[in-house]
Amino acid sequence: MQHVTLVPLDLRYANVIFKLSSDPHVKNALGIKVEKIEDTKAFLLFAIEEERQKRSLSRMIVNDENEIIGLTTLKHINSEKKQSHIGSWLGYPYWGKGYNEAAKKEIFKIAFLDLQLSYVFAGAKTNNVRSLKAQEKLPYISLHVEDRFPDEHSALENEINSSCVLHVVSREKFLNWLDLQNKGEKYEGIKN
DSSP states (O other): OOOEEEEEOOGGGHHHHHHHHTSHHHHHHHTOOOOSHHHHHHHHHHHHHHHHTTSOEEEEEEETTSOEEEEEEEEEEETTTTEEEEEEEEOGGGTTSSHHHHHHHHHHHIIIIISOOSEEEEEEETTOHHHHHHHHTOTTEEOOOTTTOHHHHHHHHHHHTSOEEEEEEEHHHHHHHHHHHHHHHHHHTOOO
């Protein structure tokens, strides 16, 4: 698995984020209008304020070469229900290289260990095949939970104004997976 570091948003990196998010592959997948650097700066200021209000938590994804390669966000954080939704994107040059799983591992550690959430929902438009495939690769995700969480599914479809699929990562399932990963790393260091 690739290794990434998650760092807080910073306006100083607006140019890098603008360049990555304005690539047609990313822009079209996200369905966003990124026309000029000011759009990215406005988004960053909004996301920073959302975090200050404890409604979301966004992080820049940085690879081992110290390059910003995308963003990941826990949004609609509900402390009472102990849940949120996740949104992530990677710059096009970093697609298909294992960075999605690495970034998810780090943001879910924040969600379940730091924020003590119970559930993080991952949704996608039914026609966003790349996103759905990326989610399906996560070994700790529960797929197609629309019937278990109808209110979350409905809210997602209303927000996006499109037909969506809903998946969820539970604290228990992720932490069990993480524990197995940590045990596996310990055994890899043992020589026969």
